[in-house]
Amino acid sequence: MRTRAWMFNLVSAWLLSAGSAPAQDAEPRRVGVLWFAGTLGAECPVDDALVAEEVRRIYGHMNIEIAWTTVREGDVKTRGELIVTGVAANPLPRPSVMGSVDRDSNTAWVYCNVIESALGLRSPDSRESPLLSRAVGRVVAHEIAHVLAPRFGHSARGLMRGQWREATLRDDYLVADASTREAVRTRLFAREAAGASESGPAADLTRADR
Numbered sequence: 001m002r003t004r005a006w007m008f009n010l011v012s013a014w015l016l017s018a019g020s021a022p023a024q025d026a027e028p029r030r031v032g033v034l035w036f037a038g039t040l041g042a043e044c045p046v047d048d049a050l051v052a053e054e055v056r057r058i059y060g061h062m063n064i065e066i067a068w069t070t071v072r073e074g075d076v077k078t079r080g081e082l083i084v085t086g087v088a089a090n091p092l093p094r095p096s097v098m099g100s101v102d103r104d105s106n107t108a109w110v111y112c113n114v115i116e117s118a119l120g121l122r123s124p125d126s127r128e129s130p131l132l133s134r135a136v137g138r139v140v141a142h143e144i145a146h147v148l149a150p151r152f153g154h155s156a157r158g159l160m161r162g163q164w165r166e167a168t169l170r171d172d173y174l175v176a177d178a179s180t181r182e183a184v185r186t187r188l189f190a191r192e193a194a195g196a197s198e199s200g201p202a203a204d205l206t207r208a209d210r
Contacts, residue, residue, distance in 0.1 A: 029188045031059070032067040032081035033144065040086050044112035045126055047133040048072075054137025055144070058159060061175045062184060082147050083107045084140050090114050098164065099143040101150070108143035115139060119169055135169040145176070145184055148191075152183040 033055070040046055052068040059066050069081070083106055090097055090111035098118065099110040115135050116124055124132050142159055145152070154162035158177035161168060168174060176184070 028063050028065050029185065029192075030065045030067055031144070031148070031188070032079065033069070033140075034076060034078065034081045034083045035068060035070045035086070035140070036083065037070070037086035038072045040088050040112055043123070044086070044088050044116070045124055045129045045132065046086065046112065046136050047129050050130055050133035051137040051140060054134045055141045058138070058141040058175055059144075062181045064184070064188070081106070082144055084143065085109050086112060086136065088112050099139045101143055101146045106147055108140070108147055110136060110139045110143060112136060115169070118164065118166055120166060131170070138169060138174060145180060149180075149183045149187040152180070152187075155180050 035048060035051065037046060037048060037051075048070040052066070052070065055068065056066045067081075069076070085107070087109055088111075090113060092100065092111075096114060097111065098114045099108065101108045112132075116122075116132060119131065119135055121128055121132060138159070145160055152160070154160050155177050158175060158180060160176060160180045
């Protein structure tokens with residue numbers, strides 16, 4: 001009887017401890033993002049609200065709330081938010097790069113002309129704005145993950161693929177895979193516990209697969 005009671009108590013304790021971790025992990029996290037897109041121009045007809053909607057959708061699947069602020073002009077005071085800047089043309093030596101992250105910072109960049117090319121769009125107009133805006137939002141979401149978890153790198157599928165085909169930008173169900181969700185949320189917990197963001201190596205760049 002003592003052996004059975006001991007085993008029962010041991011199993012009960014294990015079940016309680018196993019149940020407590022998911023409960024903690026189930027708590028939503030919050031990430032602030034400042035979106036600067038004032039320099040995109042007419043050649044990149046992006047709807048800021050649709051960009052934000054796609055980023056929120058993707059991070060909603062990770063139980064992360066995105067507090068999004070669009071800044072089109074003027075100055076803004078930052079309070080630890082991630083800063084993402086939309087640029088019309090890619091100034092980097094590698095022309096297929098759709099997005100990049102600055103080393104040891106909370107700053108990322110996305111390059112609209114490369115995204116347009118990857119989508120097969122030439123001189124997109126307002127009719128193609130929803131598709132382009134969603135694709136830009138996906139690249140923004142990818143780069144945000146690099147900022148949040150700089151040592152994670154890329155995954156084999158989903159949001160954090162290293163190279164994106166046109167189908168990735170057009171996939172109606174694109175989300176982060178399990179390994180990405182775990183890495184990002186783990187780093188968010190660690191950042192909150194430490195009270196400061198992590199400094200890490202520069203993330204690999206998101207490239208269009210041509």
